[in-house]
Amino acid sequence: MSAYESLLTGKPGENMFLLGNEAIARGAIEAGVAVATTYPGTPSSEVGDILYEIGAGAGMKFEFSVNEKVAMESAFAASLAGLKSFVFMKHVGLNVASDVLMSISYTGTRGPMVIMTADDPSMFSSQNEQDNRHYAHFAHVPLIEPSNPQEAKEFLKVAFEISEMESLPVIFRTTTRISHMRGIVTLSAVTTPNLKGRFKKGGRSFVSLPSNAYGFKDELVAKMGRIGAHDFQGILNRSEGDHESRIGIITSGEAYNVTRDVLDKHQINVEVLKLGITNPMPEKTTREFLSRHGKIIVVEEVDPIIESDVRAIADAGFPEVTIHGKMDGTIPMSHETSPNTLEESLAEMLGFNVADRKPFIQGNELPPRPPVLCAGCPHRATYFAVKRAVKMLKLNDPIYSSDIGCYSLGNYEPFSEADIMLEMGSSVGVGTGFTRVTDQRIISFIGDSTFFHSGIPALVNAVNNNSRMLVVIMDNDVTAMTGRQPNPGTPVSLTAGRKKNQSIENIVRSLGIDSVKTVDPYNLKETLGAVMDGLKNEGVSVVIAKRECAILRDNRMRKEGLEVKYHVVTEKCSSCYNCVENFACPALSVSNGKVTIDPVLCDGCGVCAQPYVCPFKAIEVTSIEN
Amino acid sequence: MKTNILLAGVGGQGVITLGLIISQAAIEQGENVVMSEIHGLAQRGGSVTVDVRIGDYHAPIIPDGDVDLTIGMEPLETKRALSRAPTGSRVVMSTEKLVPVSLSIRHEEYPDLLLLAESISENFHLRTIDAVSAARKSGSFKAANIALLGFVVGTGWLDLSLESVRNQIGRIFSKKSLEINLIALESGLEMGKAAQQEFLQHPA
Numbered sequence: 001m002s003a004y005e006s007l008l009t010g011k012p013g014e015n016m017f018l019l020g021n022e023a024i025a026r027g028a029i030e031a032g033v034a035v036a037t038t039y040p041g042t043p044s045s046e047v048g049d050i051l052y053e054i055g056a057g058a059g060m061k062f063e064f065s066v067n068e069k070v071a072m073e074s075a076f077a078a079s080l081a082g083l084k085s086f087v088f089m090k091h092v093g094l095n096v097a098s099d100v101l102m103s104i105s106y107t108g109t110r111g112p113m114v115i116m117t118a119d120d121p122s123m124f125s126s127q128n129e130q131d132n133r134h135y136a137h138f139a140h141v142p143l144i145e146p147s148n149p150q151e152a153k154e155f156l157k158v159a160f161e162i163s164e165m166e167s168l169p170v171i172f173r174t175t176t177r178i179s180h181m182r183g184i185v186t187l188s189a190v191t192t193p194n195l196k197g198r199f200k201k202g203g204r205s206f207v208s209l210p211s212n213a214y215g216f217k218d219e220l221v222a223k224m225g226r227i228g229a230h231d232f233q234g235i236l237n238r239s240e241g242d243h244e245s246r247i248g249i250i251t252s253g254e255a256y257n258v259t260r261d262v263l264d265k266h267q268i269n270v271e272v273l274k275l276g277i278t279n280p281m282p283e284k285t286t287r288e289f290l291s292r293h294g295k296i297i298v299v300e301e302v303d304p305i306i307e308s309d310v311r312a313i314a315d316a317g318f319p320e321v322t323i324h325g326k327m328d329g330t331i332p333m334s335h336e337t338s339p340n341t342l343e344e345s346l347a348e349m350l351g352f353n354v355a356d357r358k359p360f361i362q363g364n365e366l367p368p369r370p371p372v373l374c375a376g377c378p379h380r381a382t383y384f385a386v387k388r389a390v391k392m393l394k395l396n397d398p399i400y401s402s403d404i405g406c407y408s409l410g411n412y413e414p415f416s417e418a419d420i421m422l423e424m425g426s427s428v429g430v431g432t433g434f435t436r437v438t439d440q441r442i443i444s445f446i447g448d449s450t451f452f453h454s455g456i457p458a459l460v461n462a463v464n465n466n467s468r469m470l471v472v473i474m475d476n477d478v479t480a481m482t483g484r485q486p487n488p489g490t491p492v493s494l495t496a497g498r499k500k501n502q503s504i505e506n507i508v509r510s511l512g513i514d515s516v517k518t519v520d521p522y523n524l525k526e527t528l529g530a531v532m533d534g535l536k537n538e539g540v541s542v543v544i545a546k547r548e549c550a551i552l553r554d555n556r557m558r559k560e561g562l563e564v565k566y567h568v569v570t571e572k573c574s575s576c577y578n579c580v581e582n583f584a585c586p587a588l589s590v591s592n593g594k595v596t597i598d599p600v601l602c603d604g605c606g607v608c609a610q611p612y613v614c615p616f617k618a619i620e621v622t623s624i625e626n
Numbered sequence: 627m628k629t630n631i632l633l634a635g636v637g638g639q640g641v642i643t644l645g646l647i648i649s650q651a652a653i654e655q656g657e658n659v660v661m662s663e664i665h666g667l668a669q670r671g672g673s674v675t676v677d678v679r680i681g682d683y684h685a686p687i688i689p690d691g692d693v694d695l696t697i698g699m700e701p702l703e704t705k706r707a708l709s710r711a712p713t714g715s716r717v718v719m720s721t722e723k724l725v726p727v728s729l730s731i732r733h734e735e736y737p738d739l740l741l742l743a744e745s746i747s748e749n750f751h752l753r754t755i756d757a758v759s760a761a762r763k764s765g766s767f768k769a770a771n772i773a774l775l776g777f778v779v780g781t782g783w784l785d786l787s788l789e790s791v792r793n794q795i796g797r798i799f800s801k802k803s804l805e806i807n808l809i810a811l812e813s814g815l816e817m818g819k820a821a822q823q824e825f826l827q828h829p830a
Contacts, residue, residue, distance in 0.1 A: 017646075019663070147684070177686060181663075182646075182661040183661075261683055264682070338687070360713055361705065367702065369673045371667040371671070372670075580731055591736075592735075
C-alpha cells in the first residue's frame with residue numbers, strides 16, 4: 001500500500017495533517033482532475049510523487065513528461081478534448097513552458113485547466129527567486145494564491161471553476177513555504193473524473209495563425225475584464241480586523257501568514273485585506289478598502305506586483321492615500337517575508353517595539369555542513385575520475401560546465417568541478433559556446449533526466465558545430481534530486497506501467513558522435529580510461545557514466561537481503577589522507593589521526609577501496625550477508 | 627498552549643519524522659499546529675531543521691528569538707540552530723556526532739563534545755542523551771529519534787501526554803519496528819525523568 005493511500009481513501013469531514021503539496025494532490029482528486037502532467041522540480045515535486053502513486057486509483061491519468069513544455073502541451077490537449085487538466089512545475093519550469101502559456105491564453109481552453117507554479121522565494125533549491133505572478137500579467141490569465149494547505153486544496157477547486165467560467169487557463173501559485181508547510185486540512189468529497197475526451201471540430205479555431213490571434217487578443221481582454229468584476233469575497237478574498245483603522249494592510253500567500261503573526265504578537269488591530277486572487281485585482285474590493293484607510297501597506301512575496309496595481313488604483317481615485325511596500329523601501333525587494341524583517345519594517349508605522357536580540361552564535365563560528373553527494377553516490381566516483389584524468393593529461397585550466405541535478409553538488413570541495421551552472425540543459429549549450437572562443441578544454445556534466453529534458457538539442461548543436469568538447473552524461477536511472485522520479489531512460493522495472501525505456505547511448509550514437517563510451521563509475525580504472533580517451537578526441541566525445549542512484553541501490557539491496565560494508569584496517573592506513581581529501585565520502589572521517597569509516601553511513605560501494613583512492617590497500621570489505 | 631519547537635539534525639536522522647510525531651500528538655490533544663519542512667539540495671547528509679508551532683500561528687517559520695524548545699539530533703547542528711533561540715531557553719540534545727565533510731577533507735576532527743555541550747549549557751538549559759545507544763539497546767540504532775523524543779517527554783519540557791505520543795508512533799510504524807520504537811520511547815522516557823531528577827538534586 002502506498003504511503004499516500006490515505007489521501008485517496010480519506011472521508012469527507014476527516015481532518016488530516018497535510019503538507020501543502022499533499023493537500024494540492026487531494027484537491028486535484030476532489031476536483032475530479034482527469035489528466036495531470038508534470039516535470040518534477042522542488043518545491044512542487046511531491047504533488048507528482050503522490051499522483052504517480054495514487055492518481056490511477058482516483059481514476060486520473062498521470063504523466064511524468066519529458067519537460068515542462070511538453071507537460072503543458074499534453075495537459076492542454078486534454079482540455080481541448082473537454083477534460084479537466086492540471087499541469088504543475090517549479091517556478092523556473094514555467095520558463096520552459098512559457099511558450100505554450102503565451103499561446104494558450106490567447107486560444108483559450110475547453111475543459112478547465114489549471115497551471116500550478118511552485119515559486120521559491122529565498123532560493124532554497126533554485127537558481128533564482130523569480131516571481132511567477134508576472135506570468136499571469138504577461139499572459140493575461142487569472143492568478144490564485146493560497147496561504148496554507150487547507151486553502152491550497154479549496155482554492156485549487158475554485159481555480160478550476162474560474163477556468164471553466166471563462167475558458168482560460170488559470171495560474172495557481174504556491175511558494176516553498178506553502179508547498180512545504182504542514183497544517184490541518186479538512187477533507188471534502190472526491191469527484192470521479194470524466195475520462196471520455198473528444199476533440200470536437202468546428203466552432204472555435206485553435207490554430208494560432210496571426211489572423212486568428214488578432215481576434216483572440218480582444219476576447220482575452222474581455223474575459224479578464226469579466227473576471228475582474230467579481231469580488232470573490234469570502235471565496236478567495238476576505239478582510240479582517242478593524243474597518244476604521246487608519247492603516248490598512250493588503251497581502252497574499254505566505255506574506256499574509258507572517259503579517260498575521262506579527263500583528264497578533266504585538267496585539268495590533270488594523271484591517272487586513274487578504275487576497276486569494278491577485279490577477280485581475282478585485283477592483284471594487286480594493287477601491288472600497290482604499291476609501292476606508294489613509295495609509296496602505298502592501299506585504300507580498302517577491303516583487304511589488306499587488307503594490308503596482310494598488311498604486312495604479314490609488315492614483316486614479318485616491319490621491320490622498322499613501323501607499324507603502326517594496327517600491328518605497330519599506331519592505332526589502334529580495335527574499336521571502338521573514339518574520340523578523342517584517343517586524344522591523346512595520347514597527348514604526350504600527351507603533352510597537354521590537355526586542356533587541358543578540359544571537360548566541362554567528363553562523364561562521366561552526367564548521368559548515370553544505371549539501372553533499374550521498375555515501376555511495378556514483379557521481380562522486382565520476383567526479384573523482386574526471387579530476388584525475390585532467391591531472392594526468394596535464395590539461396591547463398579546463399572549463400567545467402555543469403547542470404541542474406544532484407551532480408551540481410560537484411561544485412563543492414574537494415571536486416570544484418562546476419564553473420558555470422545556469423538552467424536545465426545549459427551545460428552543453430554553454431560548453432559549445434566556449435569552444436568557439438577559447439582553447440581551454442570543455443567538460444560538460446549533465447544528468448540523464450536533464451539530458452532528455454533539454455540536453456538533446458544542445459548536443460545536436462555541438463555536433464553541428466564540430467565542437468571539441470567532452471560531455472559526461474551522469475546516468476543514475478532516475479530524476480534523483482527531486483526524489484527519484486522516472487524519466488524516459490528509467491528501467492521499465494522501476495516504473496509503473498511503462499513498456500519500454502530509451503537508451504541514451506543509442507540517442508547519442510544516432511547523432512553521429514563517434515567517441516561514445518558507457519562506463520560504470522564504480523570502476524574507477526575504466527571510467528578514468530574513458531574520460532582520458534574522450535579528452536584526447538578532437539570532436540564531440542560522450543562518456544556515459546551509468547550506475548543506479550545510491551538510494552535506489554540501497555532499496556534494491558535491502559530487498560535482496562544484501563548488505564556490504566567497508567572498514568579501514570588501521571595498521572595499513574598510512575594517514576596519507578588521499579581518501580578524505582580527494583574522495584570525500586561522508587562515511588569517511590578522521591579520528592585520532594586515523595581514517596575511519598562510519599559503518600552506518602557506509603553504503604558499501606567499494607570505490608574507496610580501489611588503489612586510486614587508497615593506494616595502501618587499507619580499506620577492506622567487512623561482511624557480505626545473505 | 628502556544629509553543630515554538632525547533633528541531634535540528636542531519637538528513638537521514640529522522641528529524642522530519644520526529645516533527646511529524648510531535649505535531650500529530652499535539653493535534654490529538656486538540657491543538658492547532660503548523661510545521662515547516664525544507665527539502666534542500668541533498669538527499670542525505672545536509673543540515674535539516676524543522677519548525678513546529680503549536681497554537682494559534684499562521685506562518686510555519688518560528689521568528690528568530692521566539693524558540694521555546696530546541697531539540698537536536700546532532701551536537702553541531704544543535705549549536706548551529708541555537709542562533710535562532712533566545713539564551714536561557716531549553717535545549718535537548720542527542721550526542722551522536724556526524725562529522726561534516728568540511729572537517730574531514732582538512733583531516734580535522736570533530737570538536738570536543740564536552741566543550742561543545744559546555745558552551746551551550748553556559749547559555750541555555752541543556753539536557754543531553756546518548757540516544758543512539760539507548761535506541762541500539764532497544765533493538766535498532768534507527769530508533770534514536772524516538773529515544774530522543776521519549777527523553778524530551780521525560781524531562782517534562784514538552785506538554786504532550788505519553789499516550790498521544792504512543793498513539794502517533796503507532797500510526798507511523800508497524801509490527802517489529804513499532805515494537806522497537808515503543809521500547810526506545812520508554813527507555814528515553816526513563817532517562818529523561820532520571821536526568822530531570824538528577825538536575826533537581828544537583829542543580830548545575
